[in-house]
Amino acid sequence: xxxxxxxxxxxxxxxxxxxxxxxxxxxxxxxxxxxxxxxGQGPKLLIQFQNNGVVDDSQLPKDRFSAERLKGVDSTxxxxxxxLEDSAVYLCASSFPDGLKGYGYTFGSGTRLTVV
Amino acid sequence: GNSVTQMEGPVTLSEExxxxxxxxYTATGYPSLFWYVQYPGEGLxxxxxxxxxxxxxxxxxxxxxxxxxxxxxxLEKGSxxxxxxxxxxxxxxDNFNKFYFGSGTKLNVKP
Numbered sequence: 001x002x003x004x005x006x007x008x009x010x011x012x013x014x015x016x017x018x019x020x021x022x023x024x025x026x027x028x029x030x031x032x033x034x035x036x037x038x039x040g041q042g043p044k045l046l047i048q049f050q051n052n053g054v055v056d057d058s059q060l061p062k063d064r065f066s067a068e069r070l071k072g073v074d075s076t077x078x079x080x081x082x083x084l085e086d087s088a089v090y091l092c093a094s095s096f097p098d099g100l101k102g103y104g105y106t107f108g109s110g111t112r113l114t115v116v
Numbered sequence: 117g118n119s120v121t122q123m124e125g126p127v128t129l130s131e132e133x134x135x136x137x138x139x140x141y142t143a144t145g146y147p148s149l150f151w152y153v154q155y156p157g158e159g160l161x162x163x164x165x166x167x168x169x170x171x172x173x174x175x176x177x178x179x180x181x182x183x184x185x186x187x188x189x190x191l192e193k194g195s196x197x198x199x200x201x202x203x204x205x206x207x208x209x210d211n212f213n214k215f216y217f218g219s220g221t222k223l224n225v226k227p
Contacts, residue, residue, distance in 0.1 A: 004159075031213070042120070042205050042217025043160070056214065091159065095213075105209075107152075109159040 004108035018080040025094030035091040122218035139206035147208040149189040
């Protein structure tokens with residue numbers, strides 16, 4: 001069974017540049033999540049989608065971060081402009097809807113972003 | 117609010133030693149509890165879970181018991197192997213399906 005696909009695996013950019021990450025969830029998973037994992041810390045939820053609608057973006061720094069899931073499948077997370085403190089691994093996860101208690105919750109391998 | 121606290125690492129053990137990684141939580145409602153493992157360069161993998169008080173999750177020789185009275189979910193393994201070297205994350209999932217992770221504990225197992 002295919003897992004959650006993310007690209008790129010690694011990205012190095014200069015501060016004030018823009019960057020975008022892509023996630024393709026497991027087929028049939030209506031719920032999609034983006035997490036930020038700073039080195040030495042546990043993942044922190046940035047945004048949660050149910051199909052193409054946002055369920056929770058309370059932890060997303062909206063002045064520089066944006067995310068979309070236009071067709072309810074793939075999703076992109078963008079940072080513009082990037083800051084040094086955005087250096088982290090960005091994890092995507094997907095699951096069946098809340099009604100199934102997040103059954104099948106699966107994480108992707110992540111995109112490691114380094115801002116220099 | 118919801119939060120998870122786990123013991124700081126790194127934890128260094130010899131092969132076949134007994135492992136305990138402590139995890140305590142604060143939560144409202146009735147959370148589910150999880151242990152995830154992350155090998156170098158890889159994503160998070162679910163190791164085990166427990167969905168209600170007194171449940172014991174187990175997998176690959178690891179186990180943890182959901183203790184509501186002590187708000188704990190300590191991870192244990194009777195005999196660790198070099199291949200168990202990884203970072204272990206304790207997490208809770210609240211009633212809104214949001215995950216809260218601990219800061220992770222790195223385990224180094226020496227031959």
